[in-house]
Amino acid sequence: MSFLISLFVVLHMICWAVALGTWVAAARTRRPNPGMAHATAGALVLGIVLAALVSVGGDPNHMKLGIKLLVSLIAVVLAYVAHKKGPATPSAVWFGIPTAIILNIVVAVFV
Structure with a gap:
């Protein structure tokens, strides 16, 4: 189980x-790449799988998982809005994407 969790991480x-x-x-160029x-969607799905694996294997930190889920959902929504709008993406959406990604990493490391 440890190898599987490490692989998903x-x-x-x-x-x-x-x-x-x-x-x-x-x-x-502010032209979003579909990738x-x-x-971001792949990271969200893998994070949900990781949360399930950690829940089966032990006692997870539910606050950390909830915060990461919320921030991941925000990143996914912003990325898909940027993909839909293209170069006309509003600045709040455009700069919200890396902010959400970095916030997710910070929560993962420090919480």
């Missing part, structure tokens, strides 16, 4: 890295 972090990397790559929306 690695995949989860790779998805967040891809999402942030595609945002950085598109930051100059950003898909990577």
